[in-house]
Amino acid sequence: MTTLATQVSIAEALTTVTPEGLPFRFTAYDGSATGPADSPIHMHLANERGLSYILTAPGDLGMVRAYVMGDLEITGVHPANPYEFMRMMLNQVHFERPTTAEALRIVRGLGWAHLKPPPPPPQEHLPKWRRTFEGFRHSRLRDKAAIHHHYDVSNRFYELILGPSMTYTCAVYPTLDSTLEEAQYEKYDLVARKLDLKPGMRLLDVGCGWGGMVRHAAREYGVTALGVTLSSAQAEWAAEAIKRDGLEDRAEVRYLDYRDVPERDFDAISSIGLTEHIGVRNYPSYFGFLLDRLRPGGRLLNHSITRPDNRYRSTGAFIDRYIFPDGELIGSGRIIAEAQDAGFEVRHAENLREHYALTLTAWSDNLQSHWDEAVAEVGPATAKIWGLYLAACRVGFERNNTQLHQFLAVKLDPPANAHFPLRPTWLS
Numbered sequence: 001m002t003t004l005a006t007q008v009s010i011a012e013a014l015t016t017v018t019p020e021g022l023p024f025r026f027t028a029y030d031g032s033a034t035g036p037a038d039s040p041i042h043m044h045l046a047n048e049r050g051l052s053y054i055l056t057a058p059g060d061l062g063m064v065r066a067y068v069m070g071d072l073e074i075t076g077v078h079p080a081n082p083y084e085f086m087r088m089m090l091n092q093v094h095f096e097r098p099t100t101a102e103a104l105r106i107v108r109g110l111g112w113a114h115l116k117p118p119p120p121p122p123q124e125h126l127p128k129w130r131r132t133f134e135g136f137r138h139s140r141l142r143d144k145a146a147i148h149h150h151y152d153v154s155n156r157f158y159e160l161i162l163g164p165s166m167t168y169t170c171a172v173y174p175t176l177d178s179t180l181e182e183a184q185y186e187k188y189d190l191v192a193r194k195l196d197l198k199p200g201m202r203l204l205d206v207g208c209g210w211g212g213m214v215r216h217a218a219r220e221y222g223v224t225a226l227g228v229t230l231s232s233a234q235a236e237w238a239a240e241a242i243k244r245d246g247l248e249d250r251a252e253v254r255y256l257d258y259r260d261v262p263e264r265d266f267d268a269i270s271s272i273g274l275t276e277h278i279g280v281r282n283y284p285s286y287f288g289f290l291l292d293r294l295r296p297g298g299r300l301l302n303h304s305i306t307r308p309d310n311r312y313r314s315t316g317a318f319i320d321r322y323i324f325p326d327g328e329l330i331g332s333g334r335i336i337a338e339a340q341d342a343g344f345e346v347r348h349a350e351n352l353r354e355h356y357a358l359t360l361t362a363w364s365d366n367l368q369s370h371w372d373e374a375v376a377e378v379g380p381a382t383a384k385i386w387g388l389y390l391a392a393c394r395v396g397f398e399r400n401n402t403q404l405h406q407f408l409a410v411k412l413d414p415p416a417n418a419h420f421p422l423r424p425t426w427l428s
Contacts, residue, residue: 170187217270223268228254343412
């Protein structure tokens with residue numbers, strides 16, 4: 001590869017696109033540096049391949065590729081919990097697009113050879129069939145592949161991050177001093193109370209994960225609960241947990257697409273963390289299917305990550321390539337409107353944004369506490385990706401870039417009986 005031209009240093013190029021400066025120290029393999037020398041956080045670009053990653057995929061994707069491959073090093077924070085670095089990047093670093101003349105000067109000065117993209121890290125999810133068949137987004141086959149990429153990493157790895165509850169959705173913290181396990185119990189119990197679960201009822205939990213809601217409902221409320229997931233690893237773990245808890249007579253988890261559930265007339269349906277995966281254009285069929293599976297008077301509790309507005313946009317290259325392939329987010333207004341248009345009466349909605357920031361903090365702490373075992377389980381690159389992802393998401397919820405909404409809806413019993421109390425007990 002051509003050696004670096006001397007006309008433009010890497011630090012000078014970075015300063016051009018960040019005119020307000022950096023809050024941390026940056027150094028590069030060409031000897032250049034910028035940012036406060038006394039900063040406890042230090043970013044170092046170690047080699048030419050890292051520069052090529054950044055130049056050929058501007059934005060978060062190029063930096064993540066370099067970081068995953070070890071070409072971009074961050075010290076002063078633990079790789080399991082780079083929260084302070086991500087907080088600085090998202091709150092204090094402001095990138096400006098260079099003019100065409102500036103961009104040409106930078107590229108010429110850094111060397112045209114750096115515009116040849118290196119192979120992406122193996123952890124990146126973008127197979128050729130996905131690029132070719134973009135129109136098949138959210139087909140059954142593609143959904144299955146996307147879920148496999150994220151959830152079938154390793155059950156043990158998830159145990160290290162999520163803790164004993166094995167719950168990978170926003171917890172509900174009764175107090176700031178509550179433990180993660182207490183908060184996850186409260187989340188499941190809040191869902192159960194909103195659904196007004198009672199012994200003998202039938203619950204369907206779509207996108208059930210490792211079966212936490214299924215087991216909670218069966219154990220604490222005496223319902224017969226069916227959960228479905230597109231992750232074979234989750235279904236296997238959940239089946240073992242159900243057996244361990246002695247709940248085989250009331251709880252079941254199937255490795256199944258929710259669209260293939262044949263049973264009907266459920267008293268209640270919970271959907272906790274599924275809506276993000278199904279695609280906005282599929283909301284009408286999603287809510288229509290759930291409405292069809294409920295008995296008249298039955299309730300739906302939908303729990304999902306949302307936008308603070310209802311304008312559609314991409315989740316970003318890092319999240320799409322490394323974390324949630326094909327994931328889509330939209331505002332709660334759009335989701336509620338789609339549920340209403342499908343025939344649901346929406347009775348209550350709330351935003352639990354701050355609770356998700358607390359949940360992500362706890363998961364990051366767990367990853368840091370079990371870092372060596374996590375690296376041994378999935379390798380250093382995947383473990384670093386998760387550290388970055390959890391920290392970035394925490395900042396996103398703190399900044400109100402993302403929210404978490406629960407809404408409760410009912411299938412009316414004609415002519416318009418919702419079987420709903422004037423003052424639900426869970427609102428007391």
